[in-house]
Amino acid sequence: MTLTTRPRGTNDIGPGQIELWHKLEEKIRQVTSAYGYQELRTPIFEHTELFQRGIGEATDIVEKEMYTFLDKGKRSLTLRPEGTAPVVRAFVEGKLGAGSLPVKLYYYGPMFRYERPQAGRYRQFTQFGFEVFGSQDPLLDVEAIMLPLELYKSCGLSGFEVQINTIGCPACRPSYRQELVEYFEPQVDKLCASCRDRLHRNPMRLLDCKVESCQEVLSGAPQITRHLCEECSEHFAQVVDYLDALGVDYKLNHRLVRGFDYYTKTVFEVTSSELGAQNAIGAGGRYDGLVEELGGKPTPAVGFAVGVERLLLALQGQDKLKAEAAGPHAYLIHFGGSTKRRAAEVAYFLRSQGLWAELDYLDRSIKAQMKAANRLSSKYAMIFGEEELGRNRVILRNMRDGHEQEMDLQELEQLAKIIGECGQ
Numbered sequence: 001m002t003l004t005t006r007p008r009g010t011n012d013i014g015p016g017q018i019e020l021w022h023k024l025e026e027k028i029r030q031v032t033s034a035y036g037y038q039e040l041r042t043p044i045f046e047h048t049e050l051f052q053r054g055i056g057e058a059t060d061i062v063e064k065e066m067y068t069f070l071d072k073g074k075r076s077l078t079l080r081p082e083g084t085a086p087v088v089r090a091f092v093e094g095k096l097g098a099g100s101l102p103v104k105l106y107y108y109g110p111m112f113r114y115e116r117p118q119a120g121r122y123r124q125f126t127q128f129g130f131e132v133f134g135s136q137d138p139l140l141d142v143e144a145i146m147l148p149l150e151l152y153k154s155c156g157l158s159g160f161e162v163q164i165n166t167i168g169c170p171a172c173r174p175s176y177r178q179e180l181v182e183y184f185e186p187q188v189d190k191l192c193a194s195c196r197d198r199l200h201r202n203p204m205r206l207l208d209c210k211v212e213s214c215q216e217v218l219s220g221a222p223q224i225t226r227h228l229c230e231e232c233s234e235h236f237a238q239v240v241d242y243l244d245a246l247g248v249d250y251k252l253n254h255r256l257v258r259g260f261d262y263y264t265k266t267v268f269e270v271t272s273s274e275l276g277a278q279n280a281i282g283a284g285g286r287y288d289g290l291v292e293e294l295g296g297k298p299t300p301a302v303g304f305a306v307g308v309e310r311l312l313l314a315l316q317g318q319d320k321l322k323a324e325a326a327g328p329h330a331y332l333i334h335f336g337g338s339t340k341r342r343a344a345e346v347a348y349f350l351r352s353q354g355l356w357a358e359l360d361y362l363d364r365s366i367k368a369q370m371k372a373a374n375r376l377s378s379k380y381a382m383i384f385g386e387e388e389l390g391r392n393r394v395i396l397r398n399m400r401d402g403h404e405q406e407m408d409l410q411e412l413e414q415l416a417k418i419i420g421e422c423g424q
């Protein structure tokens with residue numbers, strides 16, 4: 001059974017779906033280039049320590065969700081659960097900050113988390129994400145929100161909501177954490193097991209607990225605002241100013257915290273009304289301490305990651321970003337023997353010109369070959385009859401209007417031109 005069943009929480013993406021992926025990937029390339037980002041491809045696995053240090057030991061991802069294994073050299077490696085720590089590692093290792101700043105990098109590829117699979121939540125999923133290094137400018141926080149919005153809009157998506165918050169920095173967080181612990185402790189009995197467990201290790205994470213019975217206690221939890229240091233408070237005020245000036249719709253959500261320890265100051269999340277429980281289609285934030293934490297020079301940074309499967313689910317829900325499978329430019333119909341050889345020669349020529357040429361490999365009848373051409377939505381059929389070939393000619397049939405003409409096989413370039421002009 002396991003031989004023919006894919007592992008839980010994984011997907012096969014094949015014909016009928018892959019066209020949409022290609023279309024979305026094209027949009028990602030367009031929007032990243034408009035914002036001046038360059039692609040960075042990092043390994044699928046990294047040293048486990050990178051994620052333990054980068055994401056934080058007391059996070060769900062590191063505690064419960066990583067695919068960690070020892071390789072044959074007894075090194076502990078982990079399939080990457082997210083893209084930021086690897087990009088930071090590559091930034092430091094490759095000294096990518098040595099030139100002019102800011103440095104803008106994007107990534108696209110599979111991530112792995114051992115989570116409970118459900119609609120929109122998988123164990124292998126795809127993220128498009130980007131990171132910008134080397135500037136504290138709050139305008140970059142805002143651009144990190146605008147870039148994914150541009151992507152969502154360019155795909156035709158509507159009904160999404162941006163939520164933002166600030167979670168302060170190592171200077172202002174300790175006193176907030178303490179106030180949270182003091183607030184929660186007397187009511188610990190009303191909290192779920194996971195909140196009780198996190199109360200002392202990571203009290204801010206309680207704020208985004210979704211368990212119904214915790215909501216009453218959570219709704220009265222103190223906000224970070226009065227703990228923010230001057231720098232964090234000023235930074236957030238400027239983020240909000242820029243968002244307003246640039247006409248970006250957003251909602252302040254004081255309970256928005258993220259599942260990674262590296263964030264400082266601004267955090268944000270985009271949700272889609274099209275999706276159910278797993279409705280986040282992207283999230284990100286500023287992380288001014290991570291580069292240094294991972295051995296680089298102190299370098300402020302901000303980034304965002306889009307969940308590609310969820311974005312596609314939301315788009316499908318709204319019937320957007322449709323992609324039809326393209327058909328061949330020409331289906332070459334032959335009668336076997338020398339007609340097949342001649343058809344093969346012409347097919348190779350057409351393919352060398354970048355045209356999609358198909359022919360029969362199953363010794364089918366002419367009628368069946370014509371059917372196959374139709375089924376594949378081929379624009380033209382080329383019929384290699386013996387009599388025509390004797391005169392070095394072939395019949396070209398336009399499959400849309402049924403119009404037929406004889407073409408000279410001496411003039412293959414001309415033939416390719418006609419076939420190519422039909423588009424796909």
Ligand code: AMP
Nearest residue numbers: 120121122125280281282283305307310
């Ligand atoms: P995160 O790295 O947790 O901030 O997630 C960023 C985005 O990736 C989320 O907003 C989701 O769209 C997507 N995502 C995270 N985890 C999963 C998962 N297990 N399956 C599918 N998409 C996910």
